[in-house]
Amino acid sequence: MGRKMGFVVDSNRCIGCHSCSMACKNYNQLNPDITWRTVYDIKEDTYGQPTRITMSLACNHCDIPACKEACPTNAYEKREDGIVIHHEERCIGCGMCVYACPYNVPQFDKEKKKVGKCHLCYERLDNGQSPACVSSCPTQAIYHIDTTSLGDEFAKSLPGFPDPEITKSTTRFIKPSIVRKL
Amino acid sequence: MKLKRRTFLKGAAATGALVGLGATQTEFPFQGLMKVDGSDQTTKKVFQNACPRNCYDTCSMLTTVEDGVIQFVEGNPQNTYTNGTICVKGNVYPRTVYSPDRIKYPMRQKGRGSGNWERISWDEAYTEIAENILKIKKEYGSTLPICLNKYSGNFEIMHYGIEGTMSSIGYTTRATGTPCWPAGIDAQTFDFGTILNSDPEKMQKSKYIILWGVNPAWTAVHSMNFIEAAKANGAKVVVIDPILTNTAGKAHDFIQIKSSTDGALALGMAKYILDNGLFDQQWLEKNSKGYREFFGYLDNNITLEWAAEKTGVSVDVIENLAREYATTKPANIWIGYGMQRHTNGGQNVRAIDALAAITGNVGLEGGGANYAQLDSWGFNYHAMIHPPPEGSEGEANRPVNMNNFAADVLAAEDPPIKMMWIAGRNPVQQDPETTLIKKAFHAMDFVVTADLFMNKTVELSDIVLPVTTPFETPGVNVSYWHYWMTLNEQAIKPLHESKSDVEIAMGLSEKMNELEPGSCTYPTSGDLNEWVGKEFNETILEQFGMNTWEEIKDGPVKMKNMEVAWKDGKFRTPSEKYEFYSEEAEQFGHHPLPVYVEEMKSTEDHPYRCITPHWKLSIHSQFQDLDWMEAINDKPYVEIHPELAARHHIKADDLVKVYNEIGYVTVPAKLTRTVQVEEVVIYETWYKNLNYNVNYTVKAIPADMGEKATGMPGIAFHDNFVNLEKV
Structure with missing residues (x-):
């Protein structure tokens, strides 16, 4: 079986600080309105009593990437290691991928008139470094791993995350513990 | 040469550096996946920087500069506290530097x-x-x-x-x-002789952590790593706060306390510890001054029923918290700055300090009543x-x-x-x-x-x-x-x-x-x-x-030998002991003991307390104004409990006028059960395109302490009472 590089999002350790999201922008020098990684609040009453918990999401580097399926110019590539990358020079900015992705991952850059998205900092991985988001997380709540190695203790979804089965998302989650309000 | 706007903005800074280089090299970081030739022609250097903002974490940073232009700012792993990471604000620095909004000339x-x-x-x-x-x-x-x-x-x-x-x-x-913090500084100065906290990296040695009115998930992100480490080592984490913060979301237990009554909770806990003989007599005899007077005050003035009534925390919860805190060593209390921004804030900090002292947690690795330090300055x-x-x-x-x-x-x-x-x-x-x-x-x-x-x-x-x-x-x-x-x-x-x-x-x-x-x-x-x-x-x-x-x-x-504050038992008070009874406090017009001072109350016209804490994407008016930050959030909100909102016919996202006798601020409503019914929360910050300023409603009411150590009392920012009106 091939490798499936993807992210593990540990919502038990995520503190909702947004460092990952801004580190991505800082490293990739994205235009102001473009965000490749986003920190979401999980709805406060999802687990019964109200709390504040978060999950950090970027590209899910799907097994069946809807972006790739939808792209008319073959701008997307599913690498052997599972990373889904977007070749900007082949992109005509038609936005088909933007509509196709159930997770709203590809972002249309009005200035470039092209789409862009998280590519798991593959060039950093190739250099033996971690993705910018991973290395910037103060609580080690995100990491990248060959997700084929992960067992059932890792969830495929958290409340609010779209159905991961449609595109076979490789993102895996560790569920948050819920604080006891006394 | 086809330069994109931002490339140009950055390139403009590198006067001279671009000369002689082809367009492909200068566009490298902005071109997504395009390969770059001749990268050896560029000059790349990494510099040490430090974030100088008003923040616990003061990050050690590494800045990658290529051809005179900043490409990336990241954490320096040599600093084991910031541990190679920087927060959302630190990560926005390339945009701070190259922001088109910067003031460019006189x-x-x-x-x-x-x-x-x-x-x-x-x-x-x-x-x-x-x-x-x-x-x-x-x-x-x-x-x-x-x-x-x-x-x-x-x-x-x-x-x-x-x-x-x-x-x-x-x-x-x-x-x-x-x-920001003077009431707490004076309180600790009366008790210990100055502010001095243990190396926060030692929090991982704690077996019991109380985060009291502090929200490090937003304001000291790197400390959360040591709190997580303590949890992994079996420590219990309790958050005491009027707001169920993101930090509270990471705790085992959360105690939602009525604002400004923290001293009543601490004194109630102290009374339970006294009544049940859970205090450290030996430590008190050796290291403190006036503990008998303090115990006398507890005996004569404090009951758990009173503490429960004041704080909104039940007797059972107070008893259990006190028992756990007093019997699990080492136990660490982190005292936040938010909880001392009250007209009784300094006294409340003194009462919490006293808890650490009577249980012998002062001077223990992984213990203490940790507030701040200035010894490294x-x-x-x-x-x-x-x-x-x-x-x-x-x-x-x-x-x-x-x-x-x-x-x-x-x-x-x-x-x-x-x-x-x-x-x-x-x-x-x-x-x-x-x-x-x-x-x-x-x-x-x-x-x-x-x-x-x-x-x-x-x-x-x-x-x-x-x-x-x-x-x-x-x-x-x-x-x-x-x-x-x-x-x-x-x-x-x-x-x-x-x-x-x-x-x-x-x-x-x-x-x-x-x-x-x-x-x-x-x-x-x-x-x-x-x-x-x-x-x-x-x-x-x-x-x-x-x-x-x-x-x-x-x-x-x-700095060397700062692992455990007050380990040597040499306090910097006049008596060189921990002072439950402080003549200095008396000289500054306070009760010599850590007693309860009545909190400010709402009025008929302004029935709700309005708390204006720090916001996760800014430090005061810095950072939230940048467009990179606006992409995460571009508008403020007032957090209102659904019950209170219903009282005023306010629905989610309705514009709400939050007002009192000196002014108002108009903000959209966010309905949330993480705040208390009688308290609303608006985060203080500055959006460059919005006429938004929480301080139109905040009065310059002095906090009780601050004069001794800082020359002036602090501001009781959170003793602000308002009314609401749907716009």
């Missing part, structure tokens, strides 16, 4: 608040400022009509050169005090300390209360205040009583502000001077929480016409002396890198285990 405004700005040269700016200073000196016979208001915008040590600018022209009026303050010119009138600077700034400025007489110099502060956005603050600004003859961005204070100034970011000028930084020291190297040339505050002082001095020889003592030149070295002395070198100051160039260094 400007003069024709008509304060008119927005009618014209570009002027530095020479024109210096001339106009110097002439105003000399005119005031001639008219009033002294420089006392000139008032400096500088504080926390940049805590890098050379930035104390701003105070030096004023000292070198004569005796001036100074905004004195600190808005023993620099020379060379950039700051300059004598007044010979023959200066007067004997000393004149203090006005920073925490009641507008009223004090307007009331000053003999001589009145005529000119203000503002640096590292944004009082028009951040001080209480905005309406009065504006009045004070308009009452001035002349206002000079040095800043990075066109904020609300700059809008009410006559001259604005563009300052450097941390990446454009050298310096050295320490924290008021961890014990690391970081060199801040100049990584790039200053953009546009920006200058550091020390360079501004030098330039002004040159002009002053040109117009009136001997009128300013500030040096007119100097190598700023050498000036960093002049900040060091033998004591600080020894504290940090350095032989020469240059060793800091190899990376951040940590």
Whole structure:
């Protein structure tokens, strides 16, 4: 079986600080309105009593990437290691991928008139470094791993995350513990 | 050469560096996946920087610079507290530096608040400022009509050169005090003799952690790593807060307390500990003064039923918390700054300190009542300390209360205040009583502000001077929480016409002396890198285990022997003991014991408490204004409990007017059960495109303490009572 590089999002350790999201922008020098990684609040009453918990999401580097399926110019590539990358020079900015992705991952850059998205900092991985988001997380709540190695203790979804089965998302989650309000 | 807009903005900074390079190289980082040829033709270097903002974490950073342009800012792993990561604000720094919104050159405004700005040269700016200073000196016979208001915008040590600018022209009026934390500082000064916390990295050794009115998930993210480590080692984490914060979301237990009643909870816990013999008699005998008097106070005045009634926390919960805290060692309490921004905030901190003391947690690794520290700040303050010119009138600077700034400025007489110099502060956005603050600004003859961005204070100034970011000028930084020291190297040339505050002082001095020889003592030149070295002395070198100051160039260094505060039991109080009974407290008008002082209550007209805590995407008015940050969040909100919202027919996203007798702020509603029914929460910050300022409703009510250690009492920011109206 091939490798499936993807992210593990540990919502038990995520503190909702947004460092990952801004580190991505800082490293990739994205235009102001473009965000490749986003920190979401999980709805406060999802687990019964109200709390504040978060999950950090970027590209899910799907097994069946809807972006790739939808792209008319073959701008997307599913690498052997599972990373889904977007070749900007082949992109005509038609936005088909933007509509196709159930997770709203590809972002249309009005200035470039092209789409862009998280590519798991593959060039950093190739250099033996971690993705910018991973290395910037103060609580080690995100990491990248060959997700084929992960067992059932890792969830495929958290409340609010779209159905991961449609595109076979490789993102895996560790569920948050819920604080006891006394 | 096809440069994209942002590439161009950055490229514009690298004057000369682009010459001779083809377009493909310069576009490298912006081209997504395109391969770049000839990357060996570029010059790439990594610099050490430090984040100088008013923050616990004071991050050690590494800045990658290519062809004179910042490409990436990341954490420096040599600092084991910040541990190779920086927060959301640190990660926005490349945009801070290259933001199109930066003030680029000195400007003069024709008509304060008119927005009618014209570009002027530095020479024109210096001339106009110097002439105003000399005119005031001639008219009033002294420089006392000139008032400096500088504080926390940049805590890098050379930035104390701003105070030096004023000292070198004569005796001036100074905004004195600190808005943020003084009640707690005085409380710990009465108890321990000063503020001193254990190395926060040692929190991982705790078996029981109480995070009391502190939200590190937003305001000290790196500490969360050590709290997580403690959890992994089996520690229990309890958060006590009026708001179920993101930090509370990470705890085992959350206790939602009525604001400003923290002292009642602490005293209730202490009573339970006393009644059940869970205190550390041996520690108390050896190390403390007045514990019998304190126990007498508990016996005669405190019941758990009273504490429960005050705090809204049930007797069962108080008992259980007290038992767990007193019997699980080491137990650490982290006392936040939010909980002392009350008219009884200092007393509440004293009551919490007492808990740590009676249980023998003071001086224990992984224990303590941790608030802050200033022990690692023993620099020379060379950039700051300059004598007044010979023959200066007067004997000393004149203090006005920073925490009641507008009223004090307007009331000053003999001589009145005529000119203000503002640096590292944004009082028009951040001080209480905005309406009065504006009045004070308009009452001035002349206002000079040095800043990075066109904020609300700059809008009410006559001259604005563009300052450097941390990446454009050298310096050295320490924290008021961890014990690391970081060199801040100049990584790039200053953009546009920006200058550091020390360079501004030098330039002004040159002009002053040109117009009136001997009128300013500030040096007119100097190598700023050498000036960093002049900040060091033998004591600080020894504290940090350095032989020469240059060793800091190899990376951040940590102060020695700060793992456990008060381990030696040598307290810095008059008795050299931990003082439950403090005569000093009495001298400053407080009860000598940590007693409960009644909290402020709501009124019929203004029935809801309005808390205005720090926001996750800013430090006061810094960072949230940047477009990269706006992409995460571009509008404020007021957090209202659904029950309260229903009372006022407010639905989610409805615009709500939050008002009291001094002003109002209009914000969309966010309905949430993480806040209490009778309290609303609005986060203080500045959005550059919104007319949003929480301080229109905040009164300059003094906190109970702060005068001893900081010269002025703090501000009871969270004793703000309002009413609501759907717009």
